[in-house]
Amino acid sequence: MQTFKLKNRPKIIGSYSIAGPKEGKGPFGKYFDYIMKCDRFGEKTYEQAERKMLEIAVTGAIQNAGLMVSDINLMLAGDLLNQIISSSYTARAFNMPFLGLFGACSTMAESLAVGAVLINGGHYKNVVCATGSHFSTAERQFRFPLELGCQRVPTSQWTVTASGASVLSLEGEGPEIAMVTFGKVIDLGISDVNNMGAAMAPAAADTLAAHFKETKQNPEDYDLIVTGDLGKLGSEILIDMLEAKGFKLGKNYSDCGHSFFTRKQDAMCGGSGCGASASVLNGYIIKKMKAGVFKRVLFAPTGALMSPTASQQGESIPGISHAIVLEMGV
Amino acid sequence: MKNEKLNEAYNAYVEARIPKTKPWPSLFNAFWVGGLVCLLGQGINELILYLFPSMAEQTAWAWTLVALIFIASFLTAVGVFDKIGKFAGAGTIVPITGFSNSIASPAIEFKHEGIIYGTCVKMFSIAGPVIVSGVVSSVLVGVIYYIVGLF
Missing domain, CATH: 3.40.47.40 (Stage V sporulation protein AD)
Known part of the structure; x- marks a missing residue:
């Protein structure tokens, strides 16, 4: 069996999304909570920008849930960069226990699933789950420099600059x-x-x-x-x-x-x-x-x-x- | 666990579904932009010879290359070259402009990792194979030339 029914039904009581300028012009643009004006997001490097996006998403989700950072018992996060640095460095900024996950682009479901199981078992009260990606950091790690004048093949996809976070809990309102x-x-x-x-x-x-x-x-x-x-x-x-x-x-x-x-x-x-x-x-x-x-x-x-x-x-x-x-x- | 037959069937199925690049528009754009780059090079060459009539033709060629390399690096730095390259494909990759872009773009990209470990190390990450094969083939030609010269 791969499927588990969760008896206590943990809820997503807080959520937050943030996206880059190109992403903001897409069909989901009007639903994102925050749209960045610039890909660099006021930071020195794109890696720092990705981290800042994650920090803002986590803070935003906690605020949306009506909680304080000190109310969160565990953070579950992952990203695409080597050694999931964006997540670990984000966790460094918050004073809370952290489990790093790597599920590549499936991380949002992985973190929510792990968090929900932990809460369902009664081990944790409030868990924050987060992940994000940045076009410019993914490009340099997996593909070519940004300014290289090459063509993309029709099957290629565009790594989005966006991040999202959810707060899970048994108390509160939400899906x-x-x-x-x-x-x-x-x-x-x-x-x-x-x-x-x-x-x-x-x-x-x-x-x-x-x-x-x-x-x-x-x-x-x-x-x-x-x-x-x-x-x-x-x-x-x-x-x-x-x-x-x-x-x-x-x-x-x-x-x-x-x-x-x-x-x-x-x-x-x-x-x-x-x-x-x-x-x-x-x-x-x-x-x-x-x-x-x-x-x-x-x-x-x-x-x-x-x-x-x-x-x-x-x-x-x-x-x-x-x-x-x-x-x-x- | 690998299932060779299943994998082969899946690969064949995917291959059949992949959207293909339309060759004619790409070829056409590469052709005319590439031609334009060559025309620009020839123009620069003529201009140099016109301005410095006493210059040897070979020296003028060298200056022409320097000018094209500079233009491509400059366009890379201001973020225009990648847009031209995306449109023209081989039209801007094959001339020396592509080589210049392939060295300038990683140099810019990795400058945050420092001058030595970033820019210097990564500078040739894309152009490196071209340089290596150029050197190796010139050595081979040199050896052949030497052996032929013995007789």
């Missing part, structure tokens, strides 16, 4: 985490680093199929099924793969990365990065749940667990996907 499904590492041998969607789609298909089977549900039972950053190609592959497994995704399925930018913004297959699903969940989905638009949401972002070293040595790209079920007013 409840009813179930969590932890995913397996799935690798079907895609080694093209410019085609992350195809590399991660099998992991999403595996986790979602396991979730539907174990909970005896169908895709129609949800108002919204949302993956993280599969992009255009990846989400089309996911639809195909799930159909082959006997689950038909309908109009209630969407991908954060695929809808993150408009076509004019030239992001090829769409947005990617931890920040894509984190900011859409905390900016758009939770607000829409509170407004009563969505009652049951299956949130299943995917992560590509590769490193530039492994890719250069010819290794294929393993993918992972964790799913959480959010319910409000059911």
Whole structure:
């Protein structure tokens, strides 16, 4: 069994999202809590800017929950940079216990799932979960210098500059985490680093199929099924793969990365990065749940667990996907 | 756990679904922008020879290259070259402008890691292979030239 039902149903009582200027001009722009005017965010380096985004997201979520930093018992966070420095350095700024997670772009679901399980077990009271990504830090770590005059291939995706944080607790108001499904590492041998969607789609298909089977549900039972950053190609592959497994995704399925930018913004297959699903969940989905638009949401972002070293040595790209079920007013 | 057959089938399926780059528009843009870069180089060359009539032609070529390298580095520094490169592709990568850009862009990018460990170390991270293959092939040609000269 990969799926757990959480009896005590921890709630997301506070959330905050922050995004960069390009991201702010996208379709989700009006839902983000804060839009940066400049990618550098007044810092000396882009790494510092990414850290500042995370700090603001964490502080914002705690304030949104009506709590103080001292009320938080644990911080769960992760990011894309080597040794997850953005998260660790953010935790350094707050005086609270910290567990670093690495689930690549699936980190938002991973942190919420781990946090929800810990709270459900009665071990913690208030937990903050956060993640973020920055286009310029990811580019230099995984790809080329920003000013290099090269062309992007049609399957590539644009790492979003965005961050999101949620506060979990048993007390308060907000969407409840009813179930969590932890995913397996799935690798079907895609080694093209410019085609992350195809590399991660099998992991999403595996986790979602396991979730539907174990909970005896169908895709129609949800108002919204949302993956993280599969992009255009990846989400089309996911639809195909799930159909082959006997689950038909309908109009209630969407991908954060695929809808993150408009076509004019030239992001090829769409947005990617931890920040894509984190900011859409905390900016758009939770607000829409509170407004009563969505009652049951299956949130299943995917992560590509590769490193530039492994890719250069010819290794294929393993993918992972964790799913959480959010319910409000059911 | 690896399942070779499943992986092969999946790779073939993905390959069939991948959106392809449209070759003709890319080729056309690369062609005319590349041609324009060459025209610019020729223009600079003619101008130098016009201004300094006593200059040897080979020296003028060297100055032309210096001018093109400077222009490309300058455009990289002010953040324009990547936009031209995205549009023109090989049109700006193949001439010496691309080489200049590939050295200037990491030099700018990694300056926060310090002059030595950042800029100096990373400067040739993209252009390095070109230099290595250039040196290696000139050594090979030199050896062949030497052996041929013996007879």
